[in-house]
Amino acid sequence: MDNHLTAATRGRARARELGVVVGALPTGPLNAITDVEGVLVGHTTLDDGADLHTGVTAVVPRQLTAEGRALPAAVYAGNGYGKLVGSTQIDELGVLESPVVLTATLSAFRAADALLTYLMDRSPEGISFNPVVGETNDGFLSDIRRRPITERHVLDALEGASGGLPAEGCVGAGTGTTALGYKAGIGTSSRRPVAEGAAMTVGALVQANFGGVLTVGGVPMPVEELVPGATGEEPVGNSCMIVVATDAPLDARQLARLARRAIFAMGRVGASYSNGSGDYAIAFSTASPELPRLPDAGLNPLFAAVMDAVEEALLNSLFTATTTTGVRGRTRHAVPYDRLPRTGAGEPVG
Structure with missing residues (x-):
């Protein structure tokens, strides 16, 4: 398993290590979605160094398994060109009853069946389940038709x-x-806003696979200008999956407002929001149901937190990724560190 293989291990760095700081709000201790208490992340990676570059990422709220309860949740589809299994029931009931699994487009349905096995094993008497699986299309670099996920x-x-x-x-x-x-690839970040006098945590995890022109701190970084021989051509099937977790006591309607801001944050890094881009955000709260719900007038700090956390998670997904050559010899290059604008303290790395 490679759940905690750090960027430094691969010779790459996160945004803040490169002097790129998003916003003024403090981060959680790890600057990750796992700063929200009880939220766990797991990965399985399949990479044969040639035609296969794919895998599975799971976001697992411990409250679902330990307490056996559903969590308030919402989904926002910025552009619904995708396969988000389980989304309509979240829309209808306003709750999340399953971990969130992310994978490749053509493996989403096998992943949903596997997640169903996981849920059934934990509820032997259950007869209805709502597995939640999101996807993006990694077919530019991976032989997606092999559907290798088991x-x-x-x-x-x-x-x-x-x-x-x-x-x-x-x-x-x-x-x-x-x-x-x-x-x-995968990126994550968190923020610690204060709302209604109380410190809260907002965390985001992204599966980034969308088009546009990379923009860092308002500065465009077009790949065709910065990487010799590279082009900014957008492959078919661009998409982005965003998972937002918070310990703020919010209901499903309020979480939908957070989910919308998560999609808006893609624009900060230069997203094109193209026709074929399935851009989805899932937001859920781990707060105790006994806590009083925050008033809408107190949500502004959380809105700022989710925008900043998603923006930084997206940058982390790019800055920690390494140059990869995949199916049919196609290559996508890592972001060149020496061309990054510095937006905060710290010496650039690399």
């Missing part, structure tokens, strides 16, 4: 999910993804 791969990601800083970049469901002309 039940075991999904169960390994779920059962191996843990706290700590999740691995980012070319790992799990981000192994073969690309974004904004560069190699991308």
